[in-house]
Amino acid sequence: MLGFFMIVCLQSMAANFAHPVTPTIIQNLGLGDYMFGLAFAGMAGTSFLFSPFWGRLADYVQSRTILLICNLGYALGQILFSLGTTEVTIMMARFVSGFFVGGVNVCMLTYTVNMSEPARRGGNLTVQATAVTVAGTFGYMIGGVLGEVSVNLAFGMQALCLSLSALLFFFLLKNDRTERQKAIPLGQVARKANPFAAFMSAGQFMTTLFAVLFSVVFMVNFAFTAYDQCFNYYIKDQFGFSSMYNGFIKAAIGLISLLANMTLCMYIIRKTDAARSEVKVLFVSALALFGAILGDAVVPFILLTVVYLSMNAVSVPVLQSVVADGAPQEKSNIVMGFYNAIRSFGQVCGAAFAGFVYSAGPKVPFLWAGVALILGGLGTVLYIILSNRRNSTCGKA
Numbered sequence: 398m399l400g401f402f403m404i405v406c407l408q409s410m411a412a413n414f415a416h417p418v419t420p421t422i423i424q425n426l427g428l429g430d431y432m433f434g435l436a437f438a439g440m441a442g443t444s445f446l447f448s449p450f451w452g453r454l455a456d457y458v459q460s461r462t463i464l465l466i467c468n469l470g471y472a473l474g475q476i477l478f479s480l481g482t483t484e485v486t487i488m489m490a491r492f493v494s495g496f497f498v499g500g501v502n503v504c505m506l507t508y509t510v511n512m513s514e515p516a517r518r519g520g521n522l523t524v525q526a527t528a529v530t531v532a533g534t535f536g537y538m539i540g541g542v543l544g545e546v547s548v549n550l551a552f553g554m555q556a557l558c559l560s561l562s563a564l565l566f567f568f569l570l571k572n573d574r575t576e577r578q579k580a581i582p583l584g585q586v587a588r589k590a591n592p593f594a595a596f597m598s599a600g601q602f603m604t605t606l607f608a609v610l611f612s613v614v615f616m617v618n619f620a621f622t623a624y625d626q627c628f629n630y631y632i633k634d635q636f637g638f639s640s641m642y643n644g645f646i647k648a649a650i651g652l653i654s655l656l657a658n659m660t661l662c663m664y665i666i667r668k669t670d671a672a673r674s675e676v677k678v679l680f681v682s683a684l685a686l687f688g689a690i691l692g693d694a695v696v697p698f699i700l701l702t703v704v705y706l707s708m709n710a711v712s713v714p715v716l717q718s719v720v721a722d723g724a725p726q727e728k729s730n731i732v733m734g735f736y737n738a739i740r741s742f743g744q745v746c747g748a749a750f751a752g753f754v755y756s757a758g759p760k761v762p763f764l765w766a767g768v769a770l771i772l773g774g775l776g777t778v779l780y781i782i783l784s785n786r787r788n789s790t791c792g793k794a
Contacts, residue, residue, distance in 0.1 A: 398512060402524055404565045405505060406532040408468065411558035412498075413536030415475060417644045418544035418551050420633045425548075428484060433630040434752020437622070438745045439488045440474075443495030444502065445741035451500040452507065452731050460504040460511070461570040467504070468563030470497030472556040479552035499741065505529075506733040510721055511573040519666045519718040526714035527658040534651025541644020602732055606787065609780045610720060611739045616773035617679070617716060618743030620766040621709050623751040624686065627762040628702065635759055636695055650703050654710035662711045666718055672781050675715050679774035682708040686767040690760040 423432045455463060474494030481487035505525065513521040543551040632638040632646070665674040682705050689701035720736050747769075751762035 398509075398521060398524075400569055401508065401512075402528050404562055404569065405525060405528045407558060407565070408501070408505075408562040409529045409532035410536035410539065411555050411562060412471070412501075413533045414540035414543065414551050414555035414558070415478065416629060417537050417541035417641075417647070418548050420630045421544060422548060423630075424633075426482060428487075430630070430634070430755055431752040432484060432487070434626050434748040434750070434755070435484075436487055436491050437626050438749035438752070439491035440495035440498060441622070441741045441744035441748060443492045444499035445495075445738050445745055446499075447496050448499040448503050448738035448741055449731070449735055451503040452733060452735065452737070454500075455504055455507050456574075456731075460508040460573045461567050463500050463504045464508075464570070465563045465567035467497040467500035468559050468566065471501060472559040472563070473497075475552055475559070476556050479549055495741075499737065502740075503733060503737045506717075506737065508570065508573050510733060512571070518721060519671075520663070522717050522721055523658065523662055523666055523714040526717055527655065527662070527710070530658070530710045530713065531651045531655045534647040534654065537647035537651075538644035541641045541647075544644075545641045602735075606780060606783055607723065607732075609776055609783060610723070611736070613675075613773045613776040613780065614716060614720070614736060614739045615743040615746075616769045616776060617709075617712060618740045619747040619750070620682075620686075620769035620773065621713075622744040622747030623762045623766040623769070624705070624747075626748045627751045627755060627759075627766075630755070631759055646699065646702075650706045653703055653707050657707045657711050658714065662714055665711070665715055670781075671715050671719050671722075672777055672784070675712060675719065676774050676777045676781070678708050678712045678715065679770050679777065682712065683767045683770040683774070686763060686770065690763045 419436065420433055423430075423436075451463060451467070471494055474490055474497060477490035477493055478487060481490050506522075509521050509525050510518060540551045540555070543554055638646075665671060665678075685701045685705040685708065689698050689705065692698070717736070720732065723732075747766070750765065754761045754765070
């Protein structure tokens, strides 16, 4: 698992090389402000549609094989993104990247779940989420520095590192499933390649509790993506920050997030009721978000952003752990695939919403992100109430 987490760090860093230079591309090409959100929404959209497909495919193909294919495909999508000059070509490239990103995200989760003993599953999911978050922020920093030299250099290094991580995943990981079907009939392949048919698999595990929980997953990812995508564009548009400043700010946030994950997050998962703690984390995140948009000064905005993103770094693995713990072992692949689909759907809506409402006011996306966090916290409260009622009923039975 240590080797796996190290490769996850490399992949997560590479995945974020392009983010700090995306606002520069949009402005250099003279595209509309809404494209910063729409471009990300395009990638998240195909990730949303095909995440259940990758989750179902993981029942037949080893996770390391899917990680090889999907990281190479992701690298191709990013190369196409760097070559795009119009809104249409950029969106097409984003669709390609999103298709493969779905497989990367799903199989990193399923590999962690499948290779972890039940007692260590929550801790390993926390380590993975921490690796993705912290390495991603350093990827921002590296991409920002590379972008100061050349935008194409940032994309070139991204494609190279994604390809390297693909090879490392395939050759260094173990098989995470020992019992698999030997072949898939062609008709079955066609059905499983249909993303909408794949969503029907949710009927195998969906309950009222899971429905409430997945609504919380949607709200949290809507809020984070709306804020994150707007933040990247906001500090360049309003404060005139270059991609390098953007990268260094995210790297500093990454160090603080690492500290928060290794202390507060691990304490929450090991010593507290994770769902109850999630409520508190979401409400603190919302307060920090509302505070950040009260004034126009740079320093308070950045400091409260640090608080918000640190709380988000804690929120993600805690919520992920709640979902994984509620999933039956035999359906973990399907559940985590559906989890990633809902997460991607939240990202689609959050990014597109932020892009289109930015013209109504640069702080409007931040405001609605805070509202979404409040709704996510209330949804978690409902989940706790329903869960307690179910446990009480089962106890009486």
